[in-house]
Structure formats: structure tokens, C-alpha cells
Amino acid sequence: MANIKDVAKVAGVSIATVSRVINQGDKVNAQTRDRVTRAMQQLGYRPNANARALVTQKSATLGVVIPELTDPFFAALASGVDNVAKENNLQLLLSTGMGSEESELSALNVLLDRNCDAIVMHSKHISSKKLQDLMALHSGLILIDRLVPETIERCVWLDNIEGGRIAARHFLALGHNRFACISSEYEIEDPRLRLHGFKECLAEQGVNNAAIPVSFGAPNQQGGEIAAQQLLTEGHRFSALFVYNDAMASGAISTLEDNGYRVPEDISVIGFDDVILASYTRPKLTTMHYPIHTMAKQAAQMALQRVSSDATDASTTKGKYLPRLVKRASCARR
Structure with missing residues (x-):
């Protein structure tokens, strides 16, 4: 299996230059960047995401906490977050916690222990005060299907x-x-x-x-x-x-x-x-x-925005959604 030294040798550059290309550094000219990229493709070299995260100080992951996998509602939520992960070339990390504050906190900690800093969380059992404390500690934590008024700019919810x-x-x-x-x-x-x-x-x-x-x-x-x-x-x-x-x-x-x-x-x-x-x-x-799929996508984008070095003020984001009546065949006039 090819490593970074092999790429440097084929491209005719230093290991440091290959590292800068991998981590999207701006001190590499276009011709050199192209040569390194071709060498990586030729050798089938894939950068280690965890190693890259150590260099960039950014996790290559996007996390989501849901109660369970089998419910179609939560599957749609996870799918929305996954769409945003794929759009940003990130790996989705999914953790489940249901029925108690302890379970939800444990699910969140699973992601935090893996250095996941952008997280969409569905929580119904953690107290509002505890969620405020968690959001103060973790800037990329966004709540979905829950409104905590004190942190309304970090919430995406339905009326x-x-x-x-x-x-x-x-x-x-x-x-x-x-x-x-x-x-x-x-x-x-x-x-x-x-x-x-x-x-x-x-x-x-x-x-x-x-x-x-x-x-x-x-x-x-x-x-x-x-x-x-x-x-x-x-x-x-x-x-x-x-x-x-x-x-x-x-x-x-x-x-x-x-x-x-x-x-x-x-x-x-x-x-x-x-x-x-x-x-x-x-x-x-x-x-x-x-519209849980749409809401999940917005929540994921908000989470990524908050951990981005060029993030804008997310407090202007409107997180409130309204449900819509879908008329089918189970209702009739009296």
C-alpha cells in the first residue's frame, strides 16, 4: 500500500509539499499541486482522515444523534445529515440514545470522544439547562426537533x-x-x-x-x-x-x-x-x-458553519418550520 513517501518520490517533491497539498495549503503552486494529485491517483494513495484532522485541527466527520434507527422519521433525519456530509466530503458518524438523559448524553459523548465537532442532536430528555451548558462548551452542536429559547439560534424545530x-x-x-x-x-x-x-x-x-x-x-x-x-x-x-x-x-x-x-x-x-x-x-x-429531511440538512449546515474558520454569524438563521396538511383519503365530509 502506497504511503506519503511514495507519493513524494513519484511526484518529485518533498514529503512536506505532499502534506500541504493533502491539507489544502496555499503555499503550493498549481503545477506542483497537479503533479502531486496525479501521483496520488497513480499510486491509489488515500490520505488518512484522522491524521489529516490532527494537522488541520478540523474533524473530517459530521455527527448525528438520534433515538433509534428503525423509525422512518429518524431515518429521514439521519439521511438529511448524511446528504450534507457527502456534499462536504465528510464521514457521517451516527450515535443512538433513547429514553433517558443518561442515554442521550452517552450517545453524544461517543461522538465527542471521536473528535467530532459538528453535531446535529435530537434530544428530548436532557434538560434545557444542561443543553445550554453543552452548547456553550461545543460550538458545533445544533439541536433538531427541540427549541431551547435561550439558544434559539442553535435550534431547528417544528411548530x-x-x-x-x-x-x-x-x-x-x-x-x-x-x-x-x-x-x-x-x-x-x-x-x-x-x-x-x-x-x-x-x-x-x-x-x-x-x-x-x-x-x-x-x-x-x-x-x-x-x-x-x-x-x-x-x-x-x-x-x-x-x-x-x-x-x-x-x-x-x-x-x-x-x-x-x-x-x-x-x-x-x-x-x-x-x-x-x-x-x-x-x-x-x-x-x-x-419536513424533517429539509430541517436536518439545515441543521447540519448550521453545525458545519459554526465550526468553520470563516463562519458568519449564525444567529440570523431561522430555525422554525411549519407543518403542512397533506390531504389523502382518510378524511371525509360529514
Whole structure:
């Protein structure tokens, strides 16, 4: 396997000159740079990224922390960060931490221990104060799907309250007046905010929030099935069902139809996230589009900008996104 000495010999230059070319130094003329590059290609020489990082004091990596790999939502998030990594010739480092502050901190430390200085982090369990401390220590740390007001310029987030309001307005426009909700049992802010926006909008139109039943479950298809069964077992009557995410909505539709209800003829259903699953449920799911892939790309670009020597002030970056209603076949007029 060729090494830097071999490249220097073939190119007819010093090892220091090869190093400057590898590390994009500006003290090499174009002719010499071209000769070194051709020698590297001829020999199949690939610079060691870790060694290069020691010289440039810049990591050749871009990191992302997500809760899990199997959820399509988090896969889309990771894909967005990966797109930016590839555009910048960087290696993606991925770490997972779910369910607790300790787990999320451990996932972050895995990346920091590998000298990854530009990181996009999805965190729901680390306290806002702790996140502020971490961002003060690590300039390239950007939060996604989380707003910490004190560090708003380092956050990329969705207006979940408005998402709930949009769903409620759509049901009202279709003439519905009997509502139910299925939400995540996880104690994080997203389900609480979506539910708050939904109920707030209905209350403004005279709907009694106390009369809207809410069933909770794990944020997956099985959780949606169980939560929908609970609503039916308890005897609640409703024609419009707002569900925390698309996976739960898919499970809920399965339960409704197993119990003789037709969607959307008897019960209309709105999900949230607009993952690929939403286009393949039967009926196809009306849902709130969450532009997580686009948001992840912006967060990754912000992280790289903050660790770049020529970074501009990132405080002007607007990190707030709005969800969008995607009308499919799971809703009907009453």
C-alpha cells in the first residue's frame, strides 16, 4: 500500500509539499499541486482522515444523534445529515440514545470522544439547562426537533402547536363535531404540544375540551391499535380522530376496521409526520407533513458553519418550520 513517501518520490517533491497539498495549503503552486494529485491517483494513495484532522485541527466527520434507527422519521433525519456530509466530503458518524438523559448524553459523548465537532442532536430528555451548558462548551452542536429559547439560534424545530391547530381546522371544515385523540405515552413535549394546539383550536370554536377523549399508547402501530381499542371499549362516539403520528394512525385504522368502522365513511383520521408509510396505508393517510429531511440538512449546515474558520454569524438563521396538511383519503365530509 502506497504511503506519503511514495507519493513524494513519484511526484518529485518533498514529503512536506505532499502534506500541504493533502491539507489544502496555499503555499503550493498549481503545477506542483497537479503533479502531486496525479501521483496520488497513480499510486491509489488515500490520505488518512484522522491524521489529516490532527494537522488541520478540523474533524473530517459530521455527527448525528438520534433515538433509534428503525423509525422512518429518524431515518429521514439521519439521511438529511448524511446528504450534507457527502456534499462536504465528510464521514457521517451516527450515535443512538433513547429514553433517558443518561442515554442521550452517552450517545453524544461517543461522538465527542471521536473528535467530532459538528453535531446535529435530537434530544428530548436532557434538560434545557444542561443543553445550554453543552452548547456553550461545543460550538458545533445544533439541536433538531427541540427549541431551547435561550439558544434559539442553535435550534431547528417544528411548530407542533400549529400542527394540531391545522388538523382541527380541517376536521371542522369537513363538518365534524365529535372528536377523539390518540397520543404518545412518552413524556416528551411533541405529543403534548400537538394535543394542545388541537384542543385549543376546537375550544375557540365552542367545543368542550373535557368532552374530547384521549387514549395513550406507544408511538408505533401496535400502540395505535391498543389506544384505538381502548377508545372503543370505553364507548366513546366520535367521527374524527387525531393521532400523534402516522404509525399510530395506521394501527388505529386497523383496529377501527376490525371493529366494523369504515375509514373515512364512519370515522375520519389525521396522522402526523407524513412518513412514507402514510402513502401506503389503506386508505391512504391524511397527515401533517413534517419536513424533517429539509430541517436536518439545515441543521447540519448550521453545525458545519459554526465550526468553520470563516463562519458568519449564525444567529440570523431561522430555525422554525411549519407543518403542512397533506390531504389523502382518510378524511371525509360529514
